[in-house]
Amino acid sequence: MSDERISAIAAALAERFGGEATQDNNQTVLRLPLEHLLEAVTALRDEFGFQVAEDVTAVDYWQRREPRFDLVYHFFSYENADLLAVRVAVAEGEAVPSITGIFPGANWYEREVYDMFGIPFTGHPDLRRILMPYDWEGHPLRKDYPLGYEEVQFTFNFDEIQGKKVRGRR
Amino acid sequence: MLEPIEVSAEELQHLVSERALKGETVLLNMGPQHPSTHGVLRLLVELDGERVVNVVPDIGFLHTGIEKNMEAKRYWQAEVMTDRMDYLNPIGNNLAYCLAVEALTDLQVPPRAQAIRVILAELQRISSHLVWLGTHLLDLGATSLFLYTFREREFILDIFEMVSGARMMTTYIRPGGLWRDVPAGFEEAVHEFIKLFPRRLKQYEALVTKNPIYRDRTRHIGVLSKEDAMRWGVTGPMLRASGVAYDTRKARPYCGYEQYDFEIPTQESGDVYARYLVRVAEMRQSLRIIAQALDNLPAGPVRSDDRRYMPPPREEIGVSMESLIHHFKFWTEGFSPPKGSAYAAVESPRGTLAVFIESDGTPRPYRVHVRTPSFANLQALPVMAKGAMVADLVAIVGSVDIVLGDVDR
Numbered sequence: 001m002s003d004e005r006i007s008a009i010a011a012a013l014a015e016r017f018g019g020e021a022t023q024d025n026n027q028t029v030l031r032l033p034l035e036h037l038l039e040a041v042t043a044l045r046d047e048f049g050f051q052v053a054e055d056v057t058a059v060d061y062w063q064r065r066e067p068r069f070d071l072v073y074h075f076f077s078y079e080n081a082d083l084l085a086v087r088v089a090v091a092e093g094e095a096v097p098s099i100t101g102i103f104p105g106a107n108w109y110e111r112e113v114y115d116m117f118g119i120p121f122t123g124h125p126d127l128r129r130i131l132m133p134y135d136w137e138g139h140p141l142r143k144d145y146p147l148g149y150e151e152v153q154f155t156f157n158f159d160e161i162q163g164k165k166v167r168g169r170r
Numbered sequence: 171m172l173e174p175i176e177v178s179a180e181e182l183q184h185l186v187s188e189r190a191l192k193g194e195t196v197l198l199n200m201g202p203q204h205p206s207t208h209g210v211l212r213l214l215v216e217l218d219g220e221r222v223v224n225v226v227p228d229i230g231f232l233h234t235g236i237e238k239n240m241e242a243k244r245y246w247q248a249e250v251m252t253d254r255m256d257y258l259n260p261i262g263n264n265l266a267y268c269l270a271v272e273a274l275t276d277l278q279v280p281p282r283a284q285a286i287r288v289i290l291a292e293l294q295r296i297s298s299h300l301v302w303l304g305t306h307l308l309d310l311g312a313t314s315l316f317l318y319t320f321r322e323r324e325f326i327l328d329i330f331e332m333v334s335g336a337r338m339m340t341t342y343i344r345p346g347g348l349w350r351d352v353p354a355g356f357e358e359a360v361h362e363f364i365k366l367f368p369r370r371l372k373q374y375e376a377l378v379t380k381n382p383i384y385r386d387r388t389r390h391i392g393v394l395s396k397e398d399a400m401r402w403g404v405t406g407p408m409l410r411a412s413g414v415a416y417d418t419r420k421a422r423p424y425c426g427y428e429q430y431d432f433e434i435p436t437q438e439s440g441d442v443y444a445r446y447l448v449r450v451a452e453m454r455q456s457l458r459i460i461a462q463a464l465d466n467l468p469a470g471p472v473r474s475d476d477r478r479y480m481p482p483p484r485e486e487i488g489v490s491m492e493s494l495i496h497h498f499k500f501w502t503e504g505f506s507p508p509k510g511s512a513y514a515a516v517e518s519p520r521g522t523l524a525v526f527i528e529s530d531g532t533p534r535p536y537r538v539h540v541r542t543p544s545f546a547n548l549q550a551l552p553v554m555a556k557g558a559m560v561a562d563l564v565a566i567v568g569s570v571d572i573v574l575g576d577v578d579r
Binding site: 029052074078103106126131 | 229233235239242403404416510511512522526536537541546578579
């Protein structure tokens, strides 16, 4: 992995799509506007040889920043061992174009982001909850979602807990 | 008392073929309680006779909210949870987490700690592959090998117990180095293991590699092409069995892996048998790395002395007031890395394991995300299983080497 190479890629893309390239500890981060995400990811695959969306996740900056979320993609190329982080700011309820058409491996990662943060993806082939139960309410990794706990069920309090059904169905 | 969850047919319509809706194919639930699913994995299998038309993996039964929990813990407390994710690879999980914290804080790890990390990570890889080999063969009906592989795994777990006091949940690797230096007798124990293990590995191969039943059940089964493997984000032995010579230890070296001489075993056929060959060859390479690291084990400290992020040494606390205050503050308040984010990847026995940490400058991580290899590898299951026989599905799921704790976190 050569750092200058990736910095150059990030700088070139930042200029083309009106983004910003920075260095954040051990990652080269390319911040992009949401409307150019698909074009930029296509360029990453077709022009710069990135082969896989290694990781897709999000960060919630609730009450700290607007727009509220940052989507964080990590793209990787097996041939050149290049790693590039792409960040896109997303407001609450705003739909993000799915990159599954470009990197199919992002499928489950986008489902996880949808499940955990409630960010909807347009053009995703199968956008369902993945880790939480089908009928779960809320998105656990949002910062306004409390950590919470579940009371342990024993025979003496079984009916009481069943009656409460605090969050989600047991 | 427990009500069934009702899912409407429309919700699942896009997952099955039109023939299933007409009743021409059979929908079968495999799991979540099924011995061949290695934990709690549910597969919705659409069958045409004995042929698999489609598989829809349903995961999340072991979801424990570790990422959410970590946000409420201090950095040194959050590490304990990483052991619990991939319970066959706790050392590797600790390592990935610590590398990410070290990237955030710019901690320098002393060479002795690096070498011990490498030895333990490779031992862990062997032990994980041993569990895989035993259980995979068990799925296919070969019961005896399971007992042999667990005998050797016990040897490795004894070494872990010797260094950390715990057989599985070690938390031995800490940000900035190790918990403490290895005890006397560690080097001898590892020497004994690397002397004994090649012989045992030969015995396993004699049982499996040319076994006609095993070959019949695994060759040309669950084929994953090179292109598909790369597109779906599959990593580790599965990727290498499909012909991509990629290994995080070579491509993005960490812990000084660049100084060790080892090869990346690859196979071209991409089937279940190729994955077996790759994993066995990897065990041999791990032995090579361990032998090199053990022969050149440097002396010196095993933890960084950067006092911003490390507690003071024990012997100082009794004589220095400042150290006592620092010790108290460190273990109550924790340390605060600067604002920013870091991403560190290691080669786990299952593939690329990466940890993403975002820090907001407080003693608790603002966001931790773990890119687990099993999650991405399992995603490719429908690609491999379409068209296979239902009995082969067991072999294919086994060859993915999933750990559900790693998938669901």
